[in-house]
Amino acid sequence: MRLDFADDGTVQVRTGKVELGQGIRTVLAQIAADELGLAVEGVHVLSADTAFGPDEGVTSGSLSVQDAGSALRAACIQARTRPPRAEPLVGSSLPRTDLAAKFAGAPSFIQDLAPPGLLHGRVLHPPRRDAQLAGVDLARVSSLPGVVAVHRDGHLLGVLAERSRDADKAIEVLSAVARWAPGPPGPEESQARAGLTQQPASSSLVAEHGQRPGDGIARTLTARYSKPWIAHASVAPSCALARWDAGRLEVWTHSQGLYNLRRDLALAFGVDADAVRVRHADGAGCYGHNGADDVVFDAAWLAREALGRTVRVQWSRADELSHAPFGTAMAVDLAADLDARGEVLHWRHQVWSAGHSGRPGRNPAPALLGSWQTAQAVAEPPPLNMPLASGGGAERNAVPGYALPAWQVLWHRVPATLRSSALRSLGAFANVFAAESFVDEIAQATGSDPLQWRLRHLAHDARALAVLDLAAARGGWALRTRADGVGHGLAFARYKGSGAWCAVMAEVEAGAALKVRRLTIAVDVGQAINPDGVVAQIEGGAIQATSWALKEAVQFDAAGITSNSWASYPIRASPKCLPSTCMSWPR
Amino acid sequence: MTVVTFTVNGRRHTLDTDPDTPLLDVLRDELQLKGTRFGCGAGECGACQVLVDGHSTAACNTPLAAVEGHALTTVEGLDSRLAEAFVAEQAAQCAYCSSGMLIGAAALLRHTPSPTDAEVRRALDAHLCRCGAHNRIVRAVQRAARDLA
Numbered sequence: 064m065r066l067d068f069a070d071d072g073t074v075q076v077r078t079g080k081v082e083l084g085q086g087i088r089t090v091l092a093q094i095a096a097d098e099l100g101l102a103v104e105g106v107h108v109l110s111a112d113t114a115f116g117p118d119e120g121v122t123s124g125s126l127s128v129q130d131a132g133s134a135l136r137a138a139c140i141q142a143r144t145r146p147p148r149a150e151p152l153v154g155s156s157l158p159r160t161d162l163a164a165k166f167a168g169a170p171s172f173i174q175d176l177a178p179p180g181l182l183h184g185r186v187l188h189p190p191r192r193d194a195q196l197a198g199v200d201l202a203r204v205s206s207l208p209g210v211v212a213v214h215r216d217g218h219l220l221g222v223l224a225e226r227s228r229d230a231d232k233a234i235e236v237l238s239a240v241a242r243w244a245p246g247p248p249g250p251e252e253s254q255a256r257a258g259l260t261q262q263p264a265s266s267s268l269v270a271e272h273g274q275r276p277g278d279g280i281a282r283t284l285t286a287r288y289s290k291p292w293i294a295h296a297s298v299a300p301s302c303a304l305a306r307w308d309a310g311r312l313e314v315w316t317h318s319q320g321l322y323n324l325r326r327d328l329a330l331a332f333g334v335d336a337d338a339v340r341v342r343h344a345d346g347a348g349c350y351g352h353n354g355a356d357d358v359v360f361d362a363a364w365l366a367r368e369a370l371g372r373t374v375r376v377q378w379s380r381a382d383e384l385s386h387a388p389f390g391t392a393m394a395v396d397l398a399a400d401l402d403a404r405g406e407v408l409h410w411r412h413q414v415w416s417a418g419h420s421g422r423p424g425r426n427p428a429p430a431l432l433g434s435w436q437t438a439q440a441v442a443e444p445p446p447l448n449m450p451l452a453s454g455g456g457a458e459r460n461a462v463p464g465y466a467l468p469a470w471q472v473l474w475h476r477v478p479a480t481l482r483s484s485a486l487r488s489l490g491a492f493a494n495v496f497a498a499e500s501f502v503d504e505i506a507q508a509t510g511s512d513p514l515q516w517r518l519r520h521l522a523h524d525a526r527a528l529a530v531l532d533l534a535a536a537r538g539g540w541a542l543r544t545r546a547d548g549v550g551h552g553l554a555f556a557r558y559k560g561s562g563a564w565c566a567v568m569a570e571v572e573a574g575a576a577l578k579v580r581r582l583t584i585a586v587d588v589g590q591a592i593n594p595d596g597v598v599a600q601i602e603g604g605a606i607q608a609t610s611w612a613l614k615e616a617v618q619f620d621a622a623g624i625t626s627n628s629w630a631s632y633p634i635r636a637s638p639k640c641l642p643s644t645c646m647s648w649p650r
Numbered sequence: 651m652t653v654v655t656f657t658v659n660g661r662r663h664t665l666d667t668d669p670d671t672p673l674l675d676v677l678r679d680e681l682q683l684k685g686t687r688f689g690c691g692a693g694e695c696g697a698c699q700v701l702v703d704g705h706s707t708a709a710c711n712t713p714l715a716a717v718e719g720h721a722l723t724t725v726e727g728l729d730s731r732l733a734e735a736f737v738a739e740q741a742a743q744c745a746y747c748s749s750g751m752l753i754g755a756a757a758l759l760r761h762t763p764s765p766t767d768a769e770v771r772r773a774l775d776a777h778l779c780r781c782g783a784h785n786r787i788v789r790a791v792q793r794a795a796r797d798l799a
Contacts, residue, residue, distance in 0.1 A: 084744025084781055158740055165745035166733035168685020168725035172746060175684040228668075228675045231691075298689050298697060298780050299746045347746035348781040380690040595740060599783065603743055606782030629694040634778060 064117055064131075064138040066095075073105045079119025080131045081111050081319060082161065084348040085600060087127050089159045090592040093152040094132050098139035100147050103157060110343040113325050121320035121422065123351070123485065124454055125558060128592055156595035161345070173317050173344035174302045174377070181304075182211060183227045184365040184376040185234035187220040187241060188386050189436060190623035192443065192482060194218070195244040204237045212368045213237070217438035221365045223374065234379075245621070259289065259394040259415045264475035269451065269458045273409070273469030281403040285396065286504055288497035291616035292481050293390040294626070296634050299347030300383040301354035305362035306373040312339045312363055317346025318355040323424025331360060331434040331441075332367075350607065352422050352484035354378055354387035360431035384632050385624035386432055389617055390486025391417050391446075391479065393457065395497035405509030410470040412461045414494065415477055418446035419456030421484035432482075446483040448476070454559040460491040462560055463498065464527070465520035481619065491556070492608065499554035513553050514540055521555070530566040530585040531555055538568030538583030548573050549580075563588040567605065579609050610635030656717045658683065659727030669715035674698050676714050677724060685725040685749045689778070696750040696777030700724050706757035725749035728756055735794035736787075743781035750777050755791045764795050 065077040076095055082088050088108040095106045109115075119131050165171045189196065196218040204222060205213045209229030214221045220237055224230035304315040312334065318324045321341040329336040346355060358378050366374040378386070394415040400408045423430040426444035435443045448456035455461075458474045506513040514535050521527040535541070535553065543551045550573065555566045564587040572578040582605050591597045614633055618626040626632040652669040655662065658681060665680065672691075677683045677700070686709055689697030693708035700709045701723035725748075732752050735741075742748045751774060758765055758773040765773070770791045771784075779787065 084742070084746075086743075158737060162740065162742060162745055163733070163737050165742065166725075166736045166748055166752065167730070168683070168749055170684040172687070174688060175678075177679075177682075177684075226675075227679055228671055296780055298695060298744075298778055299687065300689075346744070348744035350780070377688070380692065380695075599740065599743055599786070602785065603782030606784065607780065628692065629690055629778065630692075634780060 064134050065115060066138060066142050068142075072101070073107060074099060074101065076106060076108045076135065077112070077115045077117070078108060078131055078135065079111050079117045079321070080127045081122045081317075081321070081343045082345050083122060083319065085127070086159050086593065086596045087122070087131075088161060089157060090128055090596060091132060091135055092160060093155075093157055093592055094136050095139050097148045097151045097153050098136055099143050100145040103152055103160070108160075110345070111321050112343065113321050113339070113341045118322040121323060123319055125562070132592065153592050154590070154594070156593055159596075171345060172299070173304070173315055173346050174299060176304055176315060176344060176375070178304070178373050180372045182223045182225065182369050182372045182374050183230040184221060184223050184362060184374045185230045185379075186361040186365065186376060186433065187234060187237050188382070188432060189218050190243055190385075192386070192432065192435060194623075196220070197242040197244040199237070199241045203240050204233050207233050207236060209233075214365060214368050216364070217436055217440055219364070219433055219436040221361070223365055223369060227377070259392060259477060260396075260475070262415070262477040264415065264477045266473060266475045269414075269472040269474050270462050271469075271471040272467075275400065275409040275469060275471070279402050280400040280408060283398060283400050284501075284504055284508055285398045286497075286501050287394065287396050288493065288500060289394045290392060290493040290496070292392045293486055293611050293615050294384055294617055294632055295350055295353040295387055295390070295486060296384065296615075296632060297347045297349060297353055300378040300380055301358040301387065302346070302375065302377045303355075303359040303362040304373055304375045305359065305366040306371070307363070307366050307369075308371060310334065310338060312366075313342070314340070314359050314363060315342050315344050316355060316359045317344060317349065318359065319349060319352070320356075320422060320424060323422060324356050324359060327356070327423035327429035327431055327434075328359065328363060331429040331431055332363060351390070351486040352388050352420070354383050354432075356423050356430070357386065357432040360429075360433040364433055364437070380629070381627040385627040388421050388482045388484030388486075390492070391419055391457070391483040391490075392481075393490060393493040395461075395493055397497055397501040399501070399505055401505070401509065405511070407467050407505065408469065410463055410467050411473075412463065412470070412494070412498065413473045413475065414457050414461055414490065415475045416457035416490060416493075417477055417479035417483045418448035419483065419485055419489040420449055421446040421482065443482075446479055455490065457490040458494070459489045460494040460498070460556060460560050464524070464555075464557055464560060465502075465517070466523055467520065481617065481624075487604065487607070491559070492611065495554065495556045496612070499556070503552065517553065517555055524564075526564045526587050527555060527557070527566075530564045530587050533585035534566035534568045534583050537585065538570070538581070540568055543570075565601070577613055579613070582609070606635065652715060654714050654718050656720050656722060658722045659724060665714070667714065669713060671714045672710055673700070673712040673714055673717060674709035677709060683724050683726055687746055687749055689747075689750075694776075695747075696754065696774075697747055699750040699753040699777075701753055701757060704757065704760055706754050723753075723756070725752050728752055729798065731797045732756060732794045735797055736790045739786050739790035739793055741786040741790035742783050747777060747779045751779070751787050755794060758791070759795055759798060763799060765791065767792070
């Protein structure tokens with residue numbers, strides 16, 4: 064953490080965390096203003112830049128307030144020259160410091176950077192990341208107006224042009240003249256999902272408690288749940304700028320992890336990390352490891368042909384929906400042994416999934432798409448899975464939070480059919496959906512009220528009871544009326560099994576299509592620096608997860624990803640059928 | 651090459667260029683109006699909407715020749731009370747979709763000055779927001795309607 068004090072009394076804060084639309088710059092300004100005795104306008108939180116540190120890892124896992132906020136507070140206490148604010152800003156819903164300019168249409172995003180002498184680049188990645196370039200007539204492209212260079216390197220193709228529109232035309236022609244050798248046949252999407260549990264797997268015990276009893280089991284309930292591959296589907300395709308100058312590389316990126324990216328760029332281009340400067344610029348909403356890092360490789364790769372000029376590479380919508388990593392497909396089996404009274408004796412949760420993290424910075428080889436496709440290609444590293452102590456990946460939230468006499472959690476690690484990496488909540492999306500659906504199965508089979516079953520098994524956790532009670536009260540659980548085709552459901556989880564508490568009551572209409580009429584959410588995040596920011600994140604997450612659950616599945620065939628447009632990968636576009644959400648604060 | 655004349659935010663522009671050039675490229679690269687954003691290039695997401703004679707239009711797949719003689723408004727040229735209402739409701743997370751949402755709101759309020767919740771949702775139906783700020787955006791549009799009344 065670095066603080067620079069100006070003569071006018073204001074302070075510049077250099078953080079390693081980046082703005083993703085979550086409002087981190089605003090909450091860090093609130094924290095610094097409090098400790099330094101300043102108005103929030105007197106604190107300028109700058110975009111991260113490896114030239115100025117600090118390395119605070121990846122902006123992910125909902126750790127920025129907890130980690131960077133705490134570090135900033137400590138730094139400000141050390142550095143302060145006047146008493147802290149008598150009326151703290153922490154805990155109040157200050158408006159975001161960046162939104163007024165963005166609403167006014169001011170240049171705000173990486174896509175809006177236009178330094179002098181800019182060249183526009185486009186890159187044609189193989190349709191499948193293991194496809195081979197069989198032939199291409201580069202002369203067809205190099206003769207097009209405005210084209211400065213056409214570049215082929217192994218199976219990777221790119222163009223440089225003076226104007227954006229020229230680059231778009233050139234890549235369209237390049238795409239039409241490139242011929243690809245058919246790769247080995249790949250599974251269809253539907254086969255891949257159904258076949259997840261039949262794939263060769265490396266199985267491991269995640270955790271267990273107690274033993275399955277030898278007798279007393281009156282019946283056993285089972286259920287299987289699955290989740291398809293899900294795209295990040297940011298509204299802005301990824302973009303990056305890069306410039307080489309005397310063997311030194313400078314890049315602008317909307318990546319979540321600047322230092323990890325710097326390390327992998329250095330590996331990929333054979334230079335020292337010190338020769339690479341990575342600067343953050345705001346991008347569109349990011350919900351995990353999307354194409355942000357890959358497009359930086361593309362820009363740096365093309366910039367080597369640009370004679371010192373800055374190159375801007377803009378991915379297309381199809382690039383973003385087909386080449387960026389996806390959230391991993393999963394299958395989850397639940398089983399519960401019940402005694403004669405319907406009490407759970409033993410609970411079993413089995414997960415089939417690939418690893419959930421293909422992020423840069425964590426493997427001997429660079430985790431950048433283009434670096435696997437050039438003539439000096441390195442092999443794509445398999446996706447890692449962070450240990451459970453760091454939040455886990457495939458097994459996140461698979462360990463039951465309910466008080467049960469005995470349980471066992473297994474993870475069957477399967478190969479990644481598509482490119483797998485971190486998408487918001489990692490394995491928790493499938494694991495919580497499965498476990499909470501299964502609780503309802505148990506409640507129904509044993510004639511219990513789903514709310515009462517949950518409360519009874521969470522008696523050890525007062526904050527869990529509080530959010531469940533609140534969601535049920537605000538959502539009208541006790542008063543819910545049964546109507547044809549309309550149902551109500553509850554779910555509860557803690558973030559990563561150990562963080563914030565959240566309960567939701569849903570009202571769902573099952574007509575020709577499933578429709579979520581209303582979600583009532585209660586959340587306890589502990590101390591909130593900016594309560595409205597928390598509401599925005601929770602509500603936004605719920606709306607996005609509703610879209611995943613109801614509408615989304617990456618589609619593919621042997622040639623590549625086929626869901627590569629908004630028409631073929633629809634997200635919950637339609638505000639007219641959005642759930643209404645209300646937020647509650649038990650504390 | 652063709653000479654095309656049009657106005658943007660009240661200013662007259664005459665460009666001698668390829669008439670097939672997408673309007674979005676002209677706005678962003680020639681006129682340096684960066685508020686209109688690229689999202690898909692196919693008119694499917696709403697990020698690049700502009701007003702053409704008051705009607706919300708995708709700039710990414712509109713050729714420049716199509717706006718000959720027309721009056722355009724981009725997000726930079728909107729009544730600032732619209733953006734102020736969005737600030738008041740904190741109606742975004744990343745705000746990449748906001749320019750298009752604001753244009754959509756302006757087009758709606760021209761003919762429906764006091765829209766219902768359902769009318770706002772219907773009007774912004776084709777605008778994608780991946781962050782899930784929709785409910786805030788609806789509140790912001792209704793606030794703008796009150797402020798502009």
